Amino acid sequence: MTNVVVVGSQWGDEGKGKIVDWLSERADIVVRFQGGHNAGHTLVIDGISYKLSLLPSGIVRPGKIAVIGNGVVLDPHALLAEIEKLGAQGVKVTPENLRVADNATLILSLHRELDGMREDAASNSGTKIGTTRRGIGPAYEDKVGRRAIRVMDLADMETLPGKVDRILTHHNALRRGLGEKEVSHEAIMQELTSVADRVLPFRETVWELLDKQRRKGARILFEGAQGSLLDIDHGTYPFVTSSNTVAGQASAGSGMGPGALGYILGITKAYTTRVGEGPFPTELKDEIGQFLGEKGHEFGTVTGRKRRCGWFDAALVRQSVATNGITGIALTKLDVLDGLDELKICVGYMLDGEQIDHLPASQGAQARAEPIYVTLEGWKESTVGARSWADLPAQAIKYVRQVEELIGAPVALLSTSPERDDTILVTDPFED
Ligand code: GDP
Ligand code: IMO
Ligand code: MG
Numbered sequence: 001m002t003n004v005v006v007v008g009s010q011w012g013d014e015g016k017g018k019i020v021d022w023l024s025e026r027a028d029i030v031v032r033f034q035g036g037h038n039a040g041h042t043l044v045i046d047g048i049s050y051k052l053s054l055l056p057s058g059i060v061r062p063g064k065i066a067v068i069g070n071g072v073v074l075d076p077h078a079l080l081a082e083i084e085k086l087g088a089q090g091v092k093v094t095p096e097n098l099r100v101a102d103n104a105t106l107i108l109s110l111h112r113e114l115d116g117m118r119e120d121a122a123s124n125s126g127t128k129i130g131t132t133r134r135g136i137g138p139a140y141e142d143k144v145g146r147r148a149i150r151v152m153d154l155a156d157m158e159t160l161p162g163k164v165d166r167i168l169t170h171h172n173a174l175r176r177g178l179g180e181k182e183v184s185h186e187a188i189m190q191e192l193t194s195v196a197d198r199v200l201p202f203r204e205t206v207w208e209l210l211d212k213q214r215r216k217g218a219r220i221l222f223e224g225a226q227g228s229l230l231d232i233d234h235g236t237y238p239f240v241t242s243s244n245t246v247a248g249q250a251s252a253g254s255g256m257g258p259g260a261l262g263y264i265l266g267i268t269k270a271y272t273t274r275v276g277e278g279p280f281p282t283e284l285k286d287e288i289g290q291f292l293g294e295k296g297h298e299f300g301t302v303t304g305r306k307r308r309c310g311w312f313d314a315a316l317v318r319q320s321v322a323t324n325g326i327t328g329i330a331l332t333k334l335d336v337l338d339g340l341d342e343l344k345i346c347v348g349y350m351l352d353g354e355q356i357d358h359l360p361a362s363q364g365a366q367a368r369a370e371p372i373y374v375t376l377e378g379w380k381e382s383t384v385g386a387r388s389w390a391d392l393p394a395q396a397i398k399y400v401r402q403v404e405e406l407i408g409a410p411v412a413l414l415s416t417s418p419e420r421d422d423t424i425l426v427t428d429p430f431e432d
Contacts, residue, residue: 003220003262004429005250006330008227009320011274013300013307014267015332015415017041020057020223022413022423023265026430027221029065029213030058031206033253034243035225036073036107036139037082038132040301044418050089051301054079056223059098060091065213068100069206071243071253073139074151075107076195099204101255102152105143109191110171110183111135117178129239130276132302140242142167151203154196164188207255214260219430222250222261228320229274236359236366239278247324263429265412266326268317270334270403273307275300279366281359282310282346296336311373313346314406319358321409328412328427331400335386335416340378343399346371347406376402386416388424 004023008014021043024030037053043060044050052059054074056066068074079100083093112135122128131137142148147167153160164185172182210220224245229235231245243249251258271292274280283289289309292298298307320326337343348357349369359366379395386392392400404410412432414424 002214002217002430003222003260005222005224005247005261005264007224007245007247007264007266007324007326009266009268009317009324009326009329010227010272010313011229012225012227013040013273013275013298014227014269015330016224016267017043017052017057018332018415018418018420019265019267019330019413019423020221021045021060022420023221023429024058024061024064026219026428027058027064028218029067029210030056030221030223031067031069031210031250031254032056032072032223032225033069033250034071034245035241036134036136037075037078038134038136038241038302039225041223041225042301042418043420045420048089049418050086050091052082053302054082055086055093055098058221058223059086059093064097066098067204067206067209067254068098068104069254070101070103071249072101073105073107073136073143074100075112075135076199078107078134080195080198095201098202099206099209100151100199100202101206102150102203104151105139105148106150107135107139108149108167108188110188111138111142113180114138114171114174117180121178128277130278134302137242142170145170149192151199154192155200155203160192161185161189164192210254210256214256220256222254224250228266228323229316231323234319234323236278237361237363239276247326263327263432264325265429266317266320266324266329266409267332268329268407269332270312270337270399271296272310272313272316273298275303275305275307279363279369280308280310281349281369281371282313283308284310288340291340292336296333311344311346311371312403313371314403315346315348315358317407321407326409327432328410328429329407330413330415331403331411332415334396334400334414335382335384337378337399338382338384339380343376343378344373345376345402345406347374348372374402383416385419385422386424387422
């Protein structure tokens, strides 16, 4: 297929950055279509690590076009800081290789502040989400509430002041209610005008660019952020992010029709992790959880928080295969399981004395669901850096086959270390 959509099939941090980087060699354009700088995507190329939050992972490859689509919420200060940081690592970001949708929503300082205020208030009552405090939720609220400031507004000094008044009427009412200081019109105008000149050169009519490129036969790679279980509709609500993270959003979040999306590649970690609050049926609070966390370096790229770790949950990934329409998966971090005596995979749950095969939508039921496991023998050999099937021990192959069978999707790629080239190709998603 010409185009490929990469999505996380769990709670994020599955290794999307590594796989997008690997695949981007075969692509012409790499597009982010939702989320913002709550994402943390890590690429390791010849021992050098690049951490990207807003910029599509294709940015590190010369000759590719990186696109930030309209579905992204964009903090202009974060964008400029990331461009600068990459520049210091030798990656030049210019309007040649980066395009930003003129209809993307901006994250302002008041969004970040509101995110923090709400989380602080909720901490006292034990109801916090554990957000990244980047202002993601409040910015999406303003988008849907039709009071957001968008990229192209930075170029229109006629209409911008009225828009700032509109957003402030809402936010200052909230801030007064929370006992916080109000924000002045001048402060927001200053915040926006101070970045306008540096952001506007990247603006683009993205739907048109993609349409033209698609007609020319360009290969488009869509880079999802977060994971399907953090999806605002399909995730473990309310412990989710504020966007649709499933593959369908690649269309609405970029302006390219769904018929052209192509291969849907679900990035899937060989075990499960989650950052922040919320249900996690297969979580391991014992020494095995500790082992996975240490061996897998499971610390958040964005916030540095320790990621919670647990067994692979095939019931959840099977659900993601359905909600995304996953064609095949990239199984990552298999190497982290090396050395364990036995491995468990969750195949369904017991809920109030009944066996169920998917996690129910209700928060109470999610908290009560008890995983049902199958147990497999582990392997002692190292799989670190394996680059072919033949390098894998028999038990590791058995584990992979069991995963495929339980989730109902084949493994297209297998990753065995953070390094770009430690990747086994089974099926090329661009050729399938
Ligand atoms: P993303 O948010 O989905 O892009 O994932 P992150 O970059 O936040 O987290 C994945 C982490 O695992 C990163 O530190 C990667 O370098 C690392 N990683 C990716 N694939 C593998 C793998 O196959 N094995 C190991 N050991 N680490 C991996
Ligand atoms: P990548 O793209 C893992 C989680 C946060 C929190 C919830 C809501 O690196 O996989 P938000 O700030 O979005 O309102 O936080 O979502 N979260 C992620 N967890 N990986 C991510 O991105 C995440 N982005 C947000 O920890 O639980
Ligand atoms: Mg991440």
